[in-house]
């Protein structure tokens with residue numbers, strides 16, 4: 001017999017509460033048990049006035065942001081619709097069945113009040129929790145960036161001067177994230193830095209690019225030497241910070257950004273830093289800033305850094321190698337002049353400061369180009385004219401030339417890593433380390449296209465996605481076992497000099513070789529002097 005369900009709704013029994021209605025194994029119960037968000041009240045407190053009407057609790061705001069992330073929602077309005085008819089979400093927020101939920105416009109205003117700094121602190125606090133749970137290894141870091149579409153159409157492009165004039169007329173210039181009630185106080189840095197009196201250091205720092213402090217903003221006053229940036233002349237009226245972007249899988253151009261991730265090499269793949277820059281900023285540009293910031297913030301001493309070909313600039317490689325960090329990056333065929341001999345077929349002789357060509361002739365340094373930071377090495381015109389290999393080498397009547405960038409000795413060192421086991425392993429690992437995180441963020445958490453506009457807001461959006469991904473790792477890996485002492489030690493500054501660390505490979509602790517174990521045990525009993533002590 002066919003059944004028929006009658007629609008009868010009785011009032012809930014007096015003793016039924018939301019606590020009973022949400023299943024024991026609900027995901028949000030697990031999230032509530034594992035993630036204590038009470039720290040966000042301390043982050044937000046300076047942004048509120050002492051008296052007046054109570055605001056939405058910052059903990060509720062960030063819980064809602066996590067719901068937005070986990071449910072893959074695209075707007076605060078949609079979020080509140082979901083929250084209103086989901087018992088588990090109500091339970092997670094701490095709102096009883098009869099309590100009215102905050103309005104979606106409240107959430108937008110709260111987000112604007114908090115600004116990017118609070119979102120960045122929130123992200124950092126989540127990374128801190130991951131580190132506390134022993135999920136951050138900090139020995140090898142992986143860099144990558146992905147294209148993210150802006151929430152703007154290419155049809156909104158107009159001359160930049162007209163867009164900026166229009167915006168200046170519409171809005172009063174104010175500092176990003178300024179509050180509407182004057183109650184804000186500037187947030188202090190988590191760790192106050194001592195002021196330096198070293199003039200060289202001050203000058204060096206002043207000249208240094210600081211992409212994170214600028215929230216990824218391009219410096220328009222700095223012009224390229226060899227090309228003109230399209231974004232200097234054109235801007236979108238809808239999102240002036242985005243820039244034209246080509247995507248591999250679709251025809252035509254879009255407006256977009258680059259989202260950069262720094263990912264730890266540990267099994268949990270914790271995202272240590274995230275930054276969004278306009279698409280016109282090349283992938284390699286903020287790499288060093290992200291690295292130093294991550295290493296300083298989390299007290300890491302990475303031994304190796306891996307990125308794709310885009311990160312293998314001479315400047316990046318030289319800075320990494322100078323800091324004692326191995327730059328595991330694939331090198332481009334820079335200097336290749338097909339169908340002629342590539343630069344790699346010319347051997348550099350550091351003692352004589354010259355290149356030897358495939359015919360065995362010397363190419364000597366002719367000119368230094370300080371602006372391009374390179375030296376031009378050239379063979380004599382007569383030598384090349386008389387050479388049998390010239391058709392394979394050059395069609396230049398004045399002879400073949402080879403360019404050598406300042407700091408290319410470090411590139412030569414990186415070239416020598418090729419074929420070694422750690423280098424090949426790092427490159428193989430890179431392919432499966434960061435890309436899946438981007439795929440996860442795009443497919444499940446809306447990072448394919450930003451829902452907000454302008455750099456500060458898209459940075460906050462990307463930080464929230466990265467924080468959510470870290471929370472997932474915290475839930476998946478964080479409860480399996482207590483933090484091991486060795487992992488805790490890896491996050492602290494080592495007390496022994498690097499030469500000692502080099503003599504005690506960590507892997508030897510895991511071998512079942514009695515002799516190596518005895519050797520390690522004898523080392524651990526040594527009294528070690530701290531650095532500088």
Ligand code: SF4
Nearest residue numbers: 357359384387390393
């Ligand atoms: S053309 Fe000049 S640089 Fe090239 S192989 Fe011959 S001598 Fe060497």
